[in-house]
Amino acid sequence: MLLAEVVAVSAGVTATPSRKAKISQLAGLLKGLEPHEIPIAVGFLSGEVRQGRIGVGYAFAFGIEVTPAVETSLTIAEVDDTLAAIPTVTGSGSQVRRARMLEGMFARATAPEQEFLRRLLTGELRQGALEGIMVEAVAAAFAVAPAALRRALMLQADLGAVAAIAAQTGEAGLADIGLQVLSPLKPMLASPAASIEEAVSGLVSVEWKLDGARIQVHRDGSKVRVFTRNLNDITDRLPEVVSVVLALDEETVVLDGEAMALRPDGTPQPFQETMSRFGTEERAFAEVPLFPFFFDVLHVAGEDLIDRPLHERLTRLDAIVPAERLIPRLSTADPVEAGRFLDEAMEARQEGVMVKDRGSLYEAGRRGKSWRKVKPVHTYDLVVLAVEWGHGRREGFLSNIHLGARDPATGKFVMVGKTFKGMTDEMLAWQTTRFLDLEVSRDRWAVYVLPTQVVEVAIDGVQASSRYPGGVALRFARVKRYRDDKDPQEADTIDTLRSLLQES
DNA sequence: AATTGGCCGCG
DNA sequence: ATCGCAA
């Protein structure tokens, strides 16, 4: 199939806000594909290239300037081949050679095709349809039940491959897809709850939410694989997790848990320390010891447990994993008792708790209500120092605000982070006017303003920063509201934020 | 050897 | 993370 056909459908999908219309256009294209083209087109039209991250980002994709072709000739298979070849080029001079390869491909692409490729490579397809919509389209195109497709997708987290199976063998083929030990499945996700009272209803399992990183560990005899939340294989980075799982009596098992770096006294290290272990094989256990803590079991010795209720899975988990490798938990129906457990988690410097319906099944890939996360929210009053112009649907609005904390020593404001989260369209419109009024200067990206507007911001904490002059950066800042009743001299100070650093 | 652009992975 | 929109 020609790339041009895919680009045309992408344009049509972009043009309509209706999901049903998007799905029907995508399904129409899928029906016209050769079997080997299915994974490629499914990927392209859901914003992914099969090769995953290939080391080509914004600068590369938009840095290429080649006269567009007049006639369309590129096929999606040719694009796929080129993208596959790029990461194989490494070493001295590789940047230039990679650029040549991309230029060669771009030279054969028409202007709309070039634009599509740029957006695809930067992960900014912006056609209002990604994997969720594509799942519906695949189901429609190959006449399989969406539920059957979703089920297969959660067990084999590769929509291109699953779509090819749906096309060839239909629902029967999908039904044959089972949980494969050593092959990752999508982790079940939690939705946020405002309070412990809101989260606790009926008999629940309350579990510490560790300030670490999610891991899914598979063992089949002597073989172990460790995956991240996004199903990246990090087995080689976490040898101590492999050791822990190899030491279990149970030889075939799939476990869900959290990995985190601990100090010698057992208290948590900052999240950054955990993350640094995920990034490299160089930093070993001796430097930053990382420990797994498990909270669920999905498979044991040939038996899938994802369709068993949580309380049953927990019983199995307890029998397999030693107590010191389990996440602390409590079974209760009492919000007060659950609240005390949350307090204990906070005293242990953890993030909060998870509250799980004990009767719920493991719904892989879903962010349902059967798992709720409860985290205390801290809010601070900070001052806006600058605002960046938004993109996409925020084009023309001042969006991402630079946040400053007051420095009592100088009376000035120290930048500690940015945020674009939590803004309604109404706030966006208001702040665009407001900050243009306060403008003192601007550059290509941002408008710099008089530091007078106070904003209340919720954060999950702070982390040490080498980037920001104050030495601290906000974690997951989001706007709560603008404080017109507060003077900038009443804003929270950099010292207050630094003191949070000591605590965590 | 040091610097730096840029991508990756996370919540 | 949060918001807005489709269904």
Add this chain to the structure above:
DNA sequence: TTGCGATAGCGGCCAATT
């Protein structure tokens, strides 16, 4: 009410270039 997509930041590493 639910699900999905869109909006992006920060730290850290990798690898190319100076």
